[in-house]
Amino acid sequence: MDVIAQKSFPAALPLGPQVPVDEPFWMGLLEGELRIQHCKECDRWIWGPSWVCQDCHAFDPPWEAVEPVGTVYSWTTTHHAFPASREFAESVPYTTALVELPHAGGRRILGIVTNTRDVRIGQHVRGWIQPAGESTGGWPVLRWIAEED
Structure with missing residues (x-):
């Protein structure tokens, strides 16, 4: 394996919440967690952020730390x-x-x-x-x- 030093990298800007639906993802990173949406109605995991579950059409699927x-x-x-x-x-x-x-x-x-x-x-x-x-x-x-x- 061609090992390189673990280091910080720049990021393509802008970062952070661009629309309210993705705010929980960014707040999770601020708190040290990776958060992904998980529909409780049909058990579907959702990425990218969405206001509605693509399978069962439940509104506002919650975010869970994974x-x-x-x-x-x-x-x-x-x-x-x-x-x-x-x-x-x-x-x-x-x-x-x-x-x-x-x-x-x-x-x-x-x-x-x-x-x-x-x-x-x-x-x-x-x-x-x-x-x-x-x-x-x-x-x-x-x-x-x-x-x-």
Whole structure:
């Protein structure tokens, strides 16, 4: 495994609640939790944030803290800083993973892997919350650490 130092990464701004429906996600990160919506009517986990369950149409599905562990479903490594994302210029190359969360019904969520560029589909990862800072617009951000099998 090509190990790199676990480090903080910049984030594409703006971050934080953009619409009221996603506010519980961001408040969860501020409190050190990963929160995903979970419909109590039909037991469906929901990501991205929604006012209505896509299965049973129940309104305002609640948010639940879930363990931030999962497996890599897909990934990509970025080797070039694009003009629209200049804040990442000093961080290339970096790897972004689409992580499947078994504790959230298999919902998938994106994030940067901070300890290596060498990941593989099916690899176990553990989430960590990068503290709020200037490079993240004052909001914490979910990141991933790839675990060795």
